Amino acid sequence: xxxxxxxxxxxxxxxxxxxxxxxxxxxxxxxxxxxxxxxxxxxxxxxxxxxxxxxxxxxxxxxxxxxxxxxxxxxxxxxxxxxxxxxxxxxxxxxxxxxxxxxxxxxxxxxxxxxxxxxxxxxxxxxxxxxxxxxxxxxxxxxxxxxxxxxxxxxxxxxxxxxxxxxxxxxxxxxxxxxxxxxxxxxxxxxxxxxxxxxxxxxxxxxxxxxxxxxxxxxxxxxxxxxxxxxxxxxxxxxxxxxxxxxxxxxxxxxxxxxxxxxxxxxxxxxxxxxxxxxxxxxxxxxxxxxxxxxxxxxxxxxxxxxxxxxxxxxxxxxxxxxxxxxxxxxxxxxxxxxxx
Amino acid sequence: xxxxxxxxxxxxxxxxxxxxxxxxxxxxxxxxxxxxxxxxxxxxxxxxxxxxxxxxxxxxxxxxxxxxxxxxxxxxxxxxxxxxxxxxxxxxxxxxxxxxxxxxxxxxxxxxxxxxxxxxxxxxxxxxxxxxxxxxxxxxxxxxxxxxxxxxxxxxxxxxxxxxxxxxxxxxxxxxxxxxxxxxxxxxxxxxxxxxxxxxxxxxxxxxxxxxxxxxxxxxxxxxxxxxxxxxxxxxxxxxxxxxxxxxxxxxxxxxxxxxxxxxxxxxxxxxxxxxxxxxxxxxxxxxxxxxxxxxxxxxxxxxxxxxxxxxxxxxxxxxxxxxxxxxxxxxxxxxxxxxx
Numbered sequence: 001x002x003x004x005x006x007x008x009x010x011x012x013x014x015x016x017x018x019x020x021x022x023x024x025x026x027x028x029x030x031x032x033x034x035x036x037x038x039x040x041x042x043x044x045x046x047x048x049x050x051x052x053x054x055x056x057x058x059x060x061x062x063x064x065x066x067x068x069x070x071x072x073x074x075x076x077x078x079x080x081x082x083x084x085x086x087x088x089x090x091x092x093x094x095x096x097x098x099x100x101x102x103x104x105x106x107x108x109x110x111x112x113x114x115x116x117x118x119x120x121x122x123x124x125x126x127x128x129x130x131x132x133x134x135x136x137x138x139x140x141x142x143x144x145x146x147x148x149x150x151x152x153x154x155x156x157x158x159x160x161x162x163x164x165x166x167x168x169x170x171x172x173x174x175x176x177x178x179x180x181x182x183x184x185x186x187x188x189x190x191x192x193x194x195x196x197x198x199x200x201x202x203x204x205x206x207x208x209x210x211x212x213x214x215x216x217x218x219x220x221x222x223x224x225x226x227x228x229x230x231x232x233x234x235x236x237x238x239x240x241x242x243x244x245x246x247x248x249x250x251x252x253x254x255x256x257x258x259x260x261x262x263x264x265x266x267x268x269x270x271x272x273x274x275x276x277x278x279x280x281x282x283x284x285x286x287x288x289x290x291x292x293x294x295x296x297x298x299x300x301x302x303x304x305x306x307x308x309x310x311x312x313x314x315x316x317x318x319x320x321x322x323x324x325x326x327x328x329x330x331x332x333x334x335x336x337x338x339x340x341x
Numbered sequence: 342x343x344x345x346x347x348x349x350x351x352x353x354x355x356x357x358x359x360x361x362x363x364x365x366x367x368x369x370x371x372x373x374x375x376x377x378x379x380x381x382x383x384x385x386x387x388x389x390x391x392x393x394x395x396x397x398x399x400x401x402x403x404x405x406x407x408x409x410x411x412x413x414x415x416x417x418x419x420x421x422x423x424x425x426x427x428x429x430x431x432x433x434x435x436x437x438x439x440x441x442x443x444x445x446x447x448x449x450x451x452x453x454x455x456x457x458x459x460x461x462x463x464x465x466x467x468x469x470x471x472x473x474x475x476x477x478x479x480x481x482x483x484x485x486x487x488x489x490x491x492x493x494x495x496x497x498x499x500x501x502x503x504x505x506x507x508x509x510x511x512x513x514x515x516x517x518x519x520x521x522x523x524x525x526x527x528x529x530x531x532x533x534x535x536x537x538x539x540x541x542x543x544x545x546x547x548x549x550x551x552x553x554x555x556x557x558x559x560x561x562x563x564x565x566x567x568x569x570x571x572x573x574x575x576x577x578x579x580x581x582x583x584x585x586x587x588x589x590x591x592x593x594x595x596x597x598x599x600x601x602x603x604x605x606x607x608x609x610x611x612x613x614x615x616x617x618x619x620x621x622x623x624x625x626x627x628x629x630x631x632x633x634x635x636x637x638x639x640x641x642x643x644x645x646x647x648x649x650x651x652x653x654x655x656x657x658x659x660x661x662x663x664x665x666x667x668x669x670x671x672x673x674x675x676x677x678x679x680x681x682x
Contacts, residue, residue, distance in 0.1 A: 004421065004471045009445045011471050052661050080345065081530065088655065089430040091450040092663075095533060095653035099666045104350045104530035106458060107450040107653065107668075109432040117447060121462065128469020130345045130352050189422065189445035192436060312436035312448065314429065320393050322433075325440045327448075 010221035018179025021072025022289035027168030038290030053143035060170040061097035061139040068172035080131025083118035113310030115285040116329030120187040139170035140280025162202040165274035171285025186332035188218040194325040204241020207309040210326030212248040230301035235284035235308030236263035238277030262287035284308035351562035359520025362413025363630035368509025379631030394484035401511040402438035402480040409513035421472025424459035452651030456626040457670030461528040480511035481621025503543040506615035512626025527673035529559040535666040545582020548650040551667030553589040571642035576625035576649030577604035579618030603628035625649035
């Protein structure tokens with residue numbers, strides 16, 4: 001039976017949904033990084049054939065969804081619900097990508113945590129009996145994000161040492177009520193955590209306390225030790241945020257030897273000059289839908305805790321002197337449908 | 342048993358959740374309109390004690406949620422999930438309002454349809470067995486919306502005849518798995534519909550086809566005639582959008598004598614100079630959580646189909662020549678837990 005104790009943030013899914021198809025589309029720089037072989041499509045110039053960066057981002061998202069549907073062997077018309085989000089004002093990356101898809105649509109805003117938010121809601125709707133198939137698709141694009149959050153590319157602004165590089169990437173997953181796995185067995189939905197960081201070029205530090213909160217809560221709610229997982233993968237804390245997360249957990253006596261971060265995995269720190277690592281909704285989404293899920297299928301890992309993190313601020317809130325609220329959702333993924341407790 | 346047929350967009354809830362508490366907070370102009378007596382709190386100057394309009398909007402949302410929790414007799418710590426959204430870039434109205442609430446948080450972006458999106462997801466999570474209590478809160482503010490979507494207020498731009506007036510309002514609802522009603526019995530989740538309207542000052546026309554699509558689908562999926570409902574209430578189509586909706590339904594032989602629109606209800610067309618009516622997430626939300634649900638409790642209506650509509654564009658997409666994608670979600674609300682078929 002599906003369980004969620006009052007006061008707990010974790011749902012134990014009675015009928016863990018299966019990843020029926022997953023795919024990603026990335027930009028040129030991402031395709032030159034260490035995870036190149038795990039991407040389904042690598043663009044040659046980041047335009048994806050479109051005349052504006054916003055339309056390029058939508059095109060990327062559309063293509064990732066089409067590839068994931070194709071791998072799942074399902075037409076869009078079979079999908080009961082589509083959950084989608086991105087970083088753009090009014091989430092136009094998603095609504096323009098979903099236009100014409102003919103799938104009942106839920107627009108999400110969870111900043112870089114959106115893949116986790118979408119997988120949580122998609123799993124719950126399928127487990128709750130509300131359909132057979134659900135899709136999740138998210139994206140980010142370096143050029144749309146720079147223009148919107150920082151400065152136009154032409155300005156050539158210098159990046160601070162703690163800055164992260166917004167990934168040009170879209171990731172899509174199709175979940176099915178039945179299937180051979182990997183399965184989503186638990187979801188821990190995050191609360192907003194804000195420790196007062198006001199430097200919007202240090203989002204790792206702003207998001208690390210949320211990751212700490214959600215991961216600790218997940219372990220407490222499930223009674224699992226960190227070592228239960230082959231990998232505990234945060235979204236895009238980057239180098240600095242990851243260090244902070246490990247330090248926070250260490251204060252509770254938890255030593256994470258199995259931690260990694262999508263923002264640290266996607267670019268090569270030596271040759272790709274991204275400072276603290278990658279970021280953006282597309283970062284965690286493209287690493288999950290390629291490197292991580294492919295690795296599970298190949299038998300590299302059996303249990304992964306996927307924890308994308310988001311910074312829920314805006315340029316306006318920053319200009320008004322506000323700090324950066326963070327959030328993190330944790331998704332437990334297993335090759336076994338009924339994993340050991 | 343909960344049912345959702347493949348290909349259908351409608352969920353019939355097995356265990357219809359009950360509105361345990363609902364409240365709203367509105368601005369001065371809204372408080373001078375015909376629905377004044379249905380609002381829980383009317384601000385005197387639209388600042389709600391804050392120094393920027395964005396912070397005012399968050400304050401409004403926070404207060405609406407607190408009032409709804411109070412009416413439900415529940416502390417925030419009892420709420421399993423909070424679904425929240427607004428119109429601001431990166432949805433800061435919601436994330437700053439939810440900061441410090443200690444409730445697992447799902448950020449939504451559905452433009453003015455967000456109250457419907459939130460109620461759909463909240464009902465599904467409760468019906469699916471994932472908790473006992475869920476909250477939904479959304480907001481809009483005339484001054485944040487004008488600055489962001491159109492021109493700063495100081496500019497004094499003239500409004501076109503088809504323009505609508507963004508409502509300064511927040512509405513919150515607390516749903517419970519058990520309770521005396523009114524109940525959410527069905528949800529029909531909308532698809533994105535775009536008929537090529539590019540005039541962002543004519544959002545009623547952009548959203549009417551989505552309302553038509555979702556209402557028709559709801560009636561088909563449930564086998565109900567329009568007359569089943571005492572009221573079919575669209576979100577904020579305004580005068581012109583409402584006319585278009587009725588005309589589209591008339592072409593299918595459906596005559597809606599029981600239609601009204603939150604955007605037409607909230608302001609007085611004679612004395613309040615709002616052109617085509619009200620709009621904004623807070624419009625449908627504050628009309629639902631006051632006038633409509635209070636009316637059901639008073640025995641005025643037994644069955645309402647609440648259909649908030651959203652225009653999923655952004656200033657950027659408009660500048661790039663894109664049309665305005667629309668969406669509409671339909672929420673069937675009944676004073677009876679097991680309404681007649």
